[in-house]
Amino acid sequence: MNLSTSAKLSEYGACGGASQGDALVRAHLPLVKRIAQQLLVRLPAHIEMDDLIQVGLIGLLKASDDHQLDSGAQFSTYAAIRIRGAMLDELRSRDWLPRSVQRDLGRVAAAIERAEQRVGRPATDQEIADQLDMDLDSYQQLSGELACARIGQLEELDVPTEVDATTTSVFDAAQREAVVEAIERLPEKEGLMMSLYYTEGLNLKEIGMVLNVSESRVSQIHGQAVARLRAKLTDWT
Numbered sequence: 001m002n003l004s005t006s007a008k009l010s011e012y013g014a015c016g017g018a019s020q021g022d023a024l025v026r027a028h029l030p031l032v033k034r035i036a037q038q039l040l041v042r043l044p045a046h047i048e049m050d051d052l053i054q055v056g057l058i059g060l061l062k063a064s065d066d067h068q069l070d071s072g073a074q075f076s077t078y079a080a081i082r083i084r085g086a087m088l089d090e091l092r093s094r095d096w097l098p099r100s101v102q103r104d105l106g107r108v109a110a111a112i113e114r115a116e117q118r119v120g121r122p123a124t125d126q127e128i129a130d131q132l133d134m135d136l137d138s139y140q141q142l143s144g145e146l147a148c149a150r151i152g153q154l155e156e157l158d159v160p161t162e163v164d165a166t167t168t169s170v171f172d173a174a175q176r177e178a179v180v181e182a183i184e185r186l187p188e189k190e191g192l193m194m195s196l197y198y199t200e201g202l203n204l205k206e207i208g209m210v211l212n213v214s215e216s217r218v219s220q221i222h223g224q225a226v227a228r229l230r231a232k233l234t235d236w237t
Contacts, residue, residue, distance in 0.1 A: 002162055014128040016019075018028070018220075021189060024064055024075060025060055025061065025064045025099075026062055028079050029057075029060075029078065030076070030080060031060070031076065031083065031201070032053055032056040032057055032060055032083055032136055033049075033053060033056075033058075034086050035052075035056060035083050035087065035198075035201075036052035036053050036056055036087065037048050037165065038197075038201070038203065039052060039084070039086075039087055040052065041089075043091070049090070049191055052087045052090070053091045055086045055087055055089070055090040056083045056084075056086055056087050057089070058086055059079075059082040059083040059084075059085060059087070060079055060082065060083050062082055062086075062138070063075070063078055063079040063082035064079070066082075074199070075193065076198075076199045077183060077194070077198060077199050078180060079170065080158035080198035081183075081198060101145065101146060104142060104145065104146060105146050105227055105230055106230070107132070107225065108142065108143065108224075108227040109228070109230035109231040110130070111128055111131040111132045112128055112131075112227055112228050112230070112231040113231040114131055115127045115128050115131040116231070122186075122187045122228070123172060124141065124190060125143075125224070127139060128175030128224070140217075140220045141220075142217040142223075143220045143221075143224040143227065144216060144220040144223050144229055145223065146222075146223030146224070146226055147219045147220075147222040147223040147226070147234065181232075182228075182229045182232040182233055185232060186225055186229070187228075188226060189211060189221060190224065190228065191225075192210075192211070192220045193211065193218060193222060193225060193227055194222075196210060197222065202216045204219060204229040
């Protein structure tokens, strides 16, 4: 990227941004930088913030195009997920994110789905661990490792192969609605954690203080929330 982070964001704001939802996009430019900063502290030194900003802006633009202003859903939450997802897509394309994380995400999501079908409510950590035939400590360690996984991507949801370019927009809209609904159905603590992290921009330590848990526990809650969303989104496919 030729422009600095500040110059890139300033240039976009001055130009008016996307053709749809210009004001909405400009208002959320700081969110792109904040998410990039959150990710950067956990990344190798050769990853540059400008690169994350660039792909994050693309995520923000796509979020603006997909979001329906009359849907009643909070745009900040949806945009944060799309921005972070775009950044993680870029990192994954560089083979930084381990493929094993995606496999584990699918495994845990399937366990959550089976456990919740059995108990008829959101499954607890212990019930998910039992479904995976793991002890609680091992499961919580695994869920913490899932915190870097992405969510809400069409290719991750195994969209049928017969879907072509003429019908992709229909699936995009359906996916957006499914993601928003799934977030709203998260257990209270997981939903609060997602809001504090993605929308309010709090770091793990700050979220831990709000929830009165350790930083590692926040990471575990985050990973479990991502897996639970993945389980709920399988219904959409």
